[in-house]
Amino acid sequence: MPRKRKLLAQLSALQSKSSLPPFDALENLNVTPDRDSSPKSSKYFAAEKKNSSQLESDFFNQPCISLAKSLLGQILVRRFPDGRELRGRIVETEAYLGGEDEASHSKGGKQTQRNTAMFMKPGTLYVYQIYGIHFCMNISSQGEGAAVLLRSLEPLEALDVMRELRSAARKGPPKPLKDWQLCSGPAKLCQAFGIDKDFDQRDLTQDAAIWLVSGPELPGELDVVATARIGIGSRGEWTQKPLRFYLRGNKFVSVVDKKIEREMAALGSSSCS
Template sequence: MKSPRRLSKADLNLPCKEMAIFLLGKLLVRKLESGSVLKGRIVETESYLGGEDKASNTYNGRQTAANEPLYLPAGTAFVYMTYGMYFCFNISSTEPGAGVLLRALEPLQGVELMKKFRTKKNKGSLKDTDLCNGPSKLCMAMNISKDKCNKLDITESESLWLEDDGEAVEKPQIVSSSRIGINSSAGEWAKTPLRFYVVSSPHVSKRDKKAEDALTT
């Protein structure tokens, strides 16, 4: 395995769906104020296309102070709160209003510290496979919050960035499925296959057996 290379603006200058697939296998790195480094491999993503995508925060060109990062250059962090208490982390892509949600990581470095961050709200021990297997779990484990990380340019930030260590995810390993938790009011967008995950990973948040079976047929 080669030495990790930090991803640049050129690497992330991608359309949303293409970026969601490209990010699989890449490393998310978080450097804390203490100097501790947390690292995990991205194994699940979702793309939100903006525009006509009714499941997007920016559907029909909606622009607010809250979703502003999705209109900033590709590689901008968009962190928002859900259910009034949890955070989700997205990365803007080239299309105005579009971004990729990171749904799950394989923890690689700083695992014990990640567990401490998670168990602040969850009593008891956690398996590694349960540590970052969901967008809000990922944010808790990596200490990603709106006040610390929103609007960061992750190609230049010294506290949050992406790396490539050469571990490629090939097309036959990638499952395409519908996104999680999309309201039926989104119509056809609730079923559009815009979620992507590594079929062999035990760290994925939710599996789609039908879509997995389609990989082998």
């Protein structure tokens, strides 16, 4: 059978399945697609993604703070080699502004082997490891060394797979995780979506294993809370700068700032009176 016909047949067979294949092993899920030989990374699969509402380069090519806000409500998609897909709505982000930002990995404009992705084209993934075990995922924006940290997702599809991945990464006796616990933090969402260092420097507009699509309901200005970032130590004025953004009232956010929300509510009430 000619290669083109064979690939189309494989695609048709995958699309005809009514449900995701059973979860067999963590190792199988964490194998990344072979970009040269796997049909899931072929031009036919690329065409399938391009015809969807996938976010393209123009979306990511905006200033860091603007991108951090614009990412709220968008959908992160993770496709495994066996064809199953995980989806989650972005509900919390943090902006890291590059050289001037004392809390950024690229402060002072210093480029290293670790933070190279922060200096690459907007839409590039910057994945780094913390405490030697956990991973955090960022997306580069406009600005030298600027990137947005994804802090929390609202899980939408394949939550059973997310639970398997989270459970495999946790120590001690397994305890059932509730939906709101699956992706409520940068390390948690990476565990739930099988994201590791292998994803560093990948292009969200080109990769066959991970990308973003437009969310069906994007928030308005009054739906977005702007507050201080989490875990920022003694960085002077940068410790308290309002560079964390989240969807007000969303239960999947990692940490809620009730004081800021009360101020927003009071401001909203006064403007309506």
